[in-house]
Amino acid sequence: MTAEHAVLPAEGTRSHTWDAAGPPVIELDGVTKTYRTGTLEVDALRGVSLTIDEGEYVAVMGPSGSGKSTLMHILGCLDVPSGGVYRLAGEDVSTLDETRLAEIRNQRIGFVFQQFNLLPTLTAWRNVELPLVYAGVERHERRERALAALDRVGLSDRVEHRPGELSGGQQQRVATARALVTDPALILADEPTGNLDSSSAADVLGLIDELHRAGRTIVLITHEPDVAAAAQRTERIRDGRIVPVTDPGTGGHR
Ligand SMILES: Nc1ncnc2c1ncn2[C@@H]1O[C@H](COP(=O)(O)OP(=O)(O)OP(=O)(O)O)[C@@H](O)[C@H]1O
Numbered sequence: 544m545t546a547e548h549a550v551l552p553a554e555g556t557r558s559h560t561w562d563a564a565g566p567p568v569i570e571l572d573g574v575t576k577t578y579r580t581g582t583l584e585v586d587a588l589r590g591v592s593l594t595i596d597e598g599e600y601v602a603v604m605g606p607s608g609s610g611k612s613t614l615m616h617i618l619g620c621l622d623v624p625s626g627g628v629y630r631l632a633g634e635d636v637s638t639l640d641e642t643r644l645a646e647i648r649n650q651r652i653g654f655v656f657q658q659f660n661l662l663p664t665l666t667a668w669r670n671v672e673l674p675l676v677y678a679g680v681e682r683h684e685r686r687e688r689a690l691a692a693l694d695r696v697g698l699s700d701r702v703e704h705r706p707g708e709l710s711g712g713q714q715q716r717v718a719t720a721r722a723l724v725t726d727p728a729l730i731l732a733d734e735p736t737g738n739l740d741s742s743s744a745a746d747v748l749g750l751i752d753e754l755h756r757a758g759r760t761i762v763l764i765t766h767e768p769d770v771a772a773a774a775q776r777t778e779r780i781r782d783g784r785i786v787p788v789t790d791p792g793t794g795g796h797r
């Protein structure tokens with residue numbers, strides 16, 4: 544694994560050494576998350592411990608409301624745990640300031656969501672270049688890299704289309720291009736095929752597989768066993784806890 548794929552970007556003010564035998568990309572230790580809405584408290588995660596090594600492709604499965612998206616938001620530094628420790632590439636994220644977290648989110652993590660989350664007024668390539676705008680990449684290079692990413696997902700002939708002019712599968716491929724345009728080390732996909740027909744779903748899973756083969760660490764959230772089968776390893780979550788897979792042969796249905 545080269546430094547360019549390290550999850551934490553090099554930083555001017557602090558020294559960081561990286562090698563292939565480095566710490567796990569993801570290490571959750573007793574992570575809890577409690578949402579408070581008015582007087583109501585929901586314990587969405589109740590002590591999740593999970594280790595994911597660099598280059599692994601892990602599926603997280605569980606029923607609706609079990610805490611999958613909550614987990615994904617924490618893994619992606621979009622939200623913080625209420626308790627426990629999350630170490631990202633060996634660093635306790637609670638010690639990182641917001642600037643650093645934003646830098647990690649922008650440069651080292653690629654997100655793919657079920658609801659594509661594309662900006663409706665922007666063309667496909669403008670949507671794909673957005674993470675590069677935030678990263679301060681120069682205009683000409685942004686366009687080139689956005690077009691290359693769209694080519695990679697097979698959408699060279701749709702670069703000037705707006706999301707509303709694309710099929711659901713094409714929109715998710717644009718979203719995947721946006722996730723990979725920064726060349727992230729970690730890809731987090733939350734039900735990326737949830738709104739797609741089976742052929743578009745296969746396309747998107749094929750892209751994720753390609754990213755995995757290129758050395759990326761992948762966490763794929765799904766409630767479909769067929770989708771989870773694409774991963775090397777499956778973790779099951781239920782009521783905010785990781786539960787053992789009882790029957791690996793069938794994906795551990797319980
Ligand atoms: N922002 C929030 N504020 C309050 N409660 C929340 C919030 N987000 C999620 N929850 C609650 O936390 C629990 C876990 O939600 P989460 O979205 O993680 O589930 P999920 O496994 O992703 O479900 P689904 O498969 O339906 O997407 C649910 O009971 C949900 O109602």
Ligand SMILES: [Mg+2]
Pocket residue numbers: 611612613733
């Ligand atoms: Mg969810």
